[in-house]
Amino acid sequence: MHLPEKLKNKKAIINVKNRDNKCLRWALRAHLFPARSHVDRTSSYPTNDGLNFEGIDFPTPDSQISKLERQNPGIAINVFGWDKEEVIVYRLSEQGGNTQRINLILIKKEENTHSVALSKGSQRCCMTRQSTTTANISANAAFTGFQGENYLRGTSQSAKGC
Helix, strand or coil: CCCCHHHHCCCCEECCCCCCCCHHHHHHHHHHCCCCCCCCCHHHCCCCCCCCCCCCCCCCCHHHHHHHHHHCCCEEEEEEEEECCEEEEEECCCCCCCCEEEEEEEEEECCEEEEEEECCCCHHHHCCCCCCHHHHHHHHHHHHCCCCCCCCCCCCCCCCCC
């Protein structure tokens, strides 16, 4: 799936061009195993990644991310979206402590969805001025690992194709 131009131009996105519906898994691999070159190619990442996707559907709906975190206790997955040229918050992980935070952006186009990784070190550059303070605080908290109860949370979305 092609990324919106404004998001693509930020150069903070790792969009692995996969031909299966496992874009979430490829986005996680892109974060966990940074490629030295050709970050958009599946051949740049290991297929034996050690992640437990047992019982996880592909494409993966937001509602299964908590299960994925429980099956892989070393990761915390935050999911953002892109709407009206701004980053929005869909899901913030409730994993605490020093758990490795993985920030993804879920792109939606009609009935299809596609997950991409935010590159390490450039995650904040995707943040834009938010119309609500809560959304801005939530996004910044997700990047730093801060936990709290008053976050803006999106509703679970079903996923159809990458």
